[in-house]
Structures are given as C-alpha cells and as structure tokens.
Amino acid sequence: MVTMRDVSKLANVSVATVSRVMNNNGYVNERTKEKVLAAIKELNYRPNDVARSLFKGKSKMIALFVPDIRNPFFPELARAVEDISNMHHYTFILCNTDNDPAKEVNYLNALLQKSIDGVIIVSSTMSVKQLREIKVPIVALDRKLDAEFPAVTVNNREGAKIAVRYLKETGCKHIAHIAGPQDIISSSERMKGYLDVVQKEYRFSDDYIRFGNYTYEDAFEVAKELLTSHSTVDGIFAANDLMAIGVLKAAEYLGINVPNDLSIIGFDGITIGRTTSPTLTTMEQPIYIIGKRATEILLQQIEEPDRRIPSEEYKVTLIQRESTKERS
Amino acid sequence: MVTMRDVSKLANVSVATVSRVMNNNGYVNERTKEKVLAAIKELNYRPNDVARSLFKGKSKMIALFVPDIRNPFFPELARAVEDISNMHHYTFILCNTDNDPAKEVNYLNALLQKSIDGVIIVSSTMSVKQLREIKVPIVALDRKLDAEFPAVTVNNREGAKIAVRYLKETGCKHIAHIAGPQDIISSSERMKGYLDVVQKEYRFSDDYIRFGNYTYEDAFEVAKELLTSHSTVDGIFAANDLMAIGVLKAAEYLGINVPNDLSIIGFDGITIGRTTSPTLTTMEQPIYIIGKRATEILLQQIEEPDRRIPSEEYKVTLIQRESTKERS
C-alpha cells in the first residue's frame, strides 16, 4: 500500500507537507503543492482512513438500526439515510435488531468500538439508560425514544383521526381497528386517534379492536375472526399497510366485497398498497423525507455536538384508492 | 476513553500482557490473567477496533452492493448478508449503486480506504478491470461478474424453461414474454429459457416479446400494449415478479380475466406476490440462501485468500398460485 511517506519521498518534502496538501490547510507554497499533487497522482496515493480515524477518534460512519429490513417500510427509510450519508461522505451501516434489546446493545457496543460517529434508531425496545451513557449523537426515527434525543416522527394520532373520519364520511357506521403492538408508541398513538373519533359513539364497542403484530399473516387471522363474529363491521382502520392487506385478503377469503360492503384503510403508504386489488387507501407517511431529515439532524449533531436540535413531526396524507368508497 | 495502558497500570502489568489476555494468545500466568481480567472489568475496558484495524490492515467489515434496496428483491438478500456477517462479528455496510458505474467505483474506493475486508456485488455494470486490481475478496451475487470471481446465482435459463413449459401444460397456446434489461445476464438467460421452449413452435412470433426495465410501471405499460395488439396471447412469462404484477394490473385494467383468459407467471418469489389478487404464480428463488452462501464464501475467502472457491448455482422452484390455471 502506498503511504504518505512514499509520497513525501518522491516529492522531496516531509509528511507534514503532504498532509497539508491533502487537507488543504496550513501554509503550502504553490510550487510545492504541485510537486506533491504530482507525486500523489503518480503513485495513485489514497489516504488510509483507518489511520485518520484512529487519530481523530471519528470514523465517518453512521449506522441505522431497524427491526427488519424485510419489512417494506424500512427499505425506503434505509435508502434515504444511505443517500444522505453518501452525499456527506459517510459510510452507511445497517443493523437489523429484530426488536431484540440484546441485539441492540451488542450492535451499539460493536459500533462504538469502531468509533461510529452517530446512530439513527428505529426502536421501542432500546435501553435508554444504555444510550445516555454513550457520547455519540443519537437520533430517533419513526418512534420517539426519550426527550433527550431528537426524534423525527409523523403525527400518528392525527393521521389516525383523519383516516377514521374519512371512513365515517364515506358512510361507514361500524368502524373496527386492527391495532399494532402497543409497546410501539406510533402504534398506540394510532389507536388513540381511532378512539378519539369513535369512542364516544353509541355504536362503538370495545370488541371492535383487535391486535396484530404489524404483520400480514396476523392481520389476516384476526380480521377473519373479527369479520365473522361482527358482520355489522363496514369499515376497518388497520394500524399499518401490511395489516390492511391482511384484512383485504381476509375479506376476499370471506367473500366480502371491498369497498362496497367493507372499507379498508391502512397507514404508511408503502408501495405494495398500489399493487393489491383493490388498491389500498392509506395514510401516507413521507418516508423518504423523515429518513432524510433524521440523517441531516444526525450529521449536524456530529459536526456541532453542543447545539441541541429540536425534534420534528411530519404530517401524513390521505391517499384515496380503491379499498374505500368515494366521499359522497 | 479507557485504553489498554489504563488496564495495564491498574493490573500492574505491561500492555503486551493485557493484549495477550485479550486475544488469548502467548503465555500468560493464570493469576496474572485473572488480575488483568479484573482490571478490564473494573474499568469496563473495550478495545479500540480502529487501532486494531490500523495494525492488522483488516477492518472486520464487509459491504453489499445492490442497485436499490427499495426493489423488493434486495431486502431479503441484505438481511441474509447482514445476518451472516453479524454472526461472524463483521459489520455490514450497504451501498445502493443505482446501476451507476461511477457510483460503484466511488463506493469501492471509499471502502478500500476504510480497509474493507470484502465485497459482495449485485451488478452487471461493475467495471471488472477495476475489480481485478484490488486485492480484497469479491463475490458476485445474483448476477455473474467474471469467471475470476466466485458467483452465487440461480439457474435462470432452466427456471424460465420450467415456467414456460408450465404455462403450456396448463393449456396456454400463445405465450408472450415481458423481458428484463438485456445487459443483466440473469435477465437475458431468462429470455433464452423462454425461447428454448417456444421459439420452434409455429405459433411463435418475435412480436410476443416486450422489454421492460424490471419495474412495475414499465410492465404495466408494455403489457397493456401487448395485450391490446395481440388478443390471442393467453399466457405471459414475466422476467421478474414486479413486472408480472404490472401485467396483472394491465389485465385487470383491460378487463381480462386472470387466469381464465390469461395466465401469468413471474420470477423471483418475492413476498408481494402473495398479496395480489389473484396471487402470483412464480419461479421462486432461494433468496435468503443465496445471500447466506455468498456471505459464507466471502468470509472464507477473507480467512483463506489463497483457496479458490467454486461458484454455486441454485435451482428455482415453481410456486403455483392463482394467476395460472391448474395443470389438467
């Protein structure tokens, strides 16, 4: 491997001068600079980032923790984080945590040993105590972590309200909810939004709520049960698109026409919702944008560790497709 | 940060001894070892991987190049690579190349500067000349790169033949093909497999082939055109599932019943194919397995750079779902 010493010898200067040329700092005579640049080019010299990292204590790497990249919500997020990292010459590390606190801690420790510069975390299981001890910047994404860490999220409760109100406006009388795991804040917020709209109604029943694990299969099963036992249900708000598709499939399985006999609305706005039949009405999150912002905030925190950056909350947008009726 | 010197002072030994204890090599007296371990524990010492990397010239990091993680084929692959990396205590770096040779080269150079230990590449645009010059192990995944690099792929041609034969067996007479980009080998192999089966038939027409860009939208458009201009077509083999779904949607748009009037079969076996209506018949690739094997091979190459590991080719499996008729 070509090192700075090799360059310095060829250019007849000291390593310090080569370093100055590389980093464009300090005083370097124009002619010396040219000599050095020529030597760099001739040897095709590339600085060793590891040595640089060792001295600086910074690695120019950031990590993203997601539960599982196979969940279709996360690739878009990951893409955004990677794009912005790359743009700022940071290397992007991806970690699948499976919502497992042990894995989260292991990853974090391993990354700290590698002098990771910052971490973006999508998690509801992360040990906050652990996080407080470390000094690298942390940004929470999609799910809030702790007031201490800036978070980039969407207004889940408001979005849920819009979704359920929309079902009402299109004529649904008995609106059920397939809720997500309640330890995930975004999920419990969505349920709150649902309750905000329907709880006071005389038609409402606690039994209109079913819990799924944010997966297609789960929702398929609980929706089948719900629709079989409650034939009056004519609208379902699912806490995410994956579960909404499970509901769609359950309705298909039971021979229930969507949207004529049953309206279904999801949450997230993942691409797959455009390929089902009927296509899925959903509350779309600005997924790429929140990923992008989380990364920008993280990078800012890395550059200026003292400045406190406020959390950001984005709005979700109703996307009307075929799984709900037209507003009359 | 706690360093080895801190530990060595507390334990009253030299840094060399601490290093020996950490790495379990060389001679260390049992009682000394205990003293050192106690000191490590008391100080909660964690070695600095950057310093280790600098000396060893290895980083314990591997990278995966994919065109775009948002393409639903890649998350499963990425998950496999990450799982195996993690299992072997390697850190996983993800790069989205957008099939852009310039981006590929930039990533590669950036990673080499970070002493990356190996790279798994899904690409048909990668400059092989560039790759030959570098000394870190490379493994090709999904698409062959060059005989020089071990590749983990599936038998695309054979899979395509099985798909098209299956369409014939279920009664299709006029089988069309939505082909993928021909510069992607896997894609051109699939077309060859299609031609292997139908080209000799008197009914076959060159005009039964349309080209898409592996995307849903592309396929939707070309399938609409194909089905409008060739009403005799009663079977379509799409080069990947995403395009097959585009075809499905085009048929729905044109009021063509699938599978009664038109059978559709895809390739890949991505999850989304289970959520469409009708669900998608496809040639399933063992995605996780090829990702896993590619990683294992890469890690082996890293441990034993001299040993040449042969390429591996996996079989694809026909998954019968609702977009094709039953075999009579």
Next chain:
DNA sequence: GGTGATTATGTAACCCGTTACATATATATT
C-alpha cells in the same frame, strides 16, 4: 549441576495520518 525447553513478562517498534511546535525565510510596518 548443567543444558535445553517451556513458561512468563516487558520494551519498543510498528501500522499511518495528523498536528503542535520549532525553525526559517519573506514581506510589511514604522
């Protein structure tokens, strides 16, 4: 008791880029 192998531990160089500090020349200011 002597020779050699085994065990045990420390010193210091090394990996490679960065930068504080020293030194020196050139230019500007009064």
Next chain:
DNA sequence: AATATATATGTAACGGGTTACATAATCACC
C-alpha cells in the same frame, strides 16, 4: 534598520492495539 507578521516546511509526538525480540524464571532430564 528594527520589529512584527505572514508564509513555508520539517521534526517528532500522538492515537491505541499488536507483536518481534529480549530477558528471566521455572521445570525437566541426564
């Protein structure tokens, strides 16, 4: 001409593990 300031470059320490080599103690065997 003297002093201050800007420009230019080099030396060497530093970051934190790793390991070759040196040294020394213990043990085995004849």
